[in-house]
Amino acid sequence: MMIAAKKVPPKFMKKFLFQLSCAIGFACLSASAWSGIKEARTAYAQGDFASALTQIKPLAEGGDAESQFFLGELYEKGVGVVQDNKQAMVWYTKAADKGNVDAQFKLGSRYSARGTSTDIKAAVLWLRKASLQGHADAQFELAKLYSANPSPVHDDSAAVLWMRKAAERQHxxxxxxxxxxxxxxxGVSKDSRLATIWYRKAAESGLSEAQFLLASALETGSGITQNIPVAVEWYVRAGNQGDLKSQIRLAKLFSTGQGISKDESQAAGWYMKAAEQGDAESQFQIANLYDKGEVVPRNFAATLNWLKKAAEQGHLAATCNLASIYAKGRGVIADPPAAVSLYRKAADQGYPEAQYNLGWMYANGLGISTDIVQAHMWFNLAATAGDKDALKNRQLAETMMSRAQLETAQALARDWLAKRR
Structure with a gap:
């Protein structure tokens, strides 16, 4: 026996047909939009921005979210159209309102860059929407906003939550x-072991800062078994990427042989890399290497060059050594007044060797008028810091001074110390 089909009421049939037609229309529109977006991106990649705009604009105006995002990018970059950040934000917002995750992230980043309290809150709104869709970059940026302090949205717990989500996506x-x-x-309980685990993950992805931090942990045994040779391997990976801290650490490890074989040549190489990046201590060390001529060929011009670079950055030992070169005329025309000026710079910052040498210049009238009171003052300061030669010269200077001169010199030394406490 055949079972008769139930008759569908006309009003339900009309609703069904309407929904079906909408679905078919949407599918056709989506296929058309996809084809148009593909052609637009091909034109964009080929540098044909005008064609890209022609293809994408009707689709964006028709409501396609991806096209709206693409059009926003064209306005932001000013390709195919006059650059217009306001129009870019308009189209990004249209796309973001339709759930386009890239547009939501873009809006969040743009609002975050503005930095005002209102904009930061708007940034959190859009970044959160993108984050909930699993956008790792958005999760990371959202975590940074929560982590910032001061911030209108500061929340360490939320920062950890979103940072972890991004990290779990291998960001x-x-x-x-x-x-x-x-x-x-x-935002979490302090845990050096877990810190090292995450450093390793980031280090393996190639981040030089993470490689340095992992190397530091391995060198000191913080949160992980100490292993200096493996630490050196990570320092090398970071140093080869230009990480200054790693280069400096490698230079020191190779120069001292701490936990590894001592290698002055390797040390010199890493000092040079760090010096070329502007590290004053490394510049000073390179100057010394060129001056000694043991690891690298002796080169006084290079010594002078690197000492000047370090001294310009306020490196006290370099400043003092440079002063000595000018005082003695070693490799250059002697210039005692320049030497006095350099010694004073280092002496004024409390460098005992410079204080002693400045006292010597005053005592002997080199580059400056002889002044036994000033000489005693600087010998006194250097002696106070533990310089034995300064102590002897202070005693010698006292034999040439009147009681009034001695009291004046001692008062000057007391005043100098008081101003620096």
């Missing part, structure tokens, strides 16, 4: 920052 920067959270105890 390298998030892995690094999560490691720092555990190292400092920010």
């Amino acid at each position: 390298g920067q998030a892995e690094l920052e999560l490691g720092k959270f555990y190292a400092s105890g920010k």
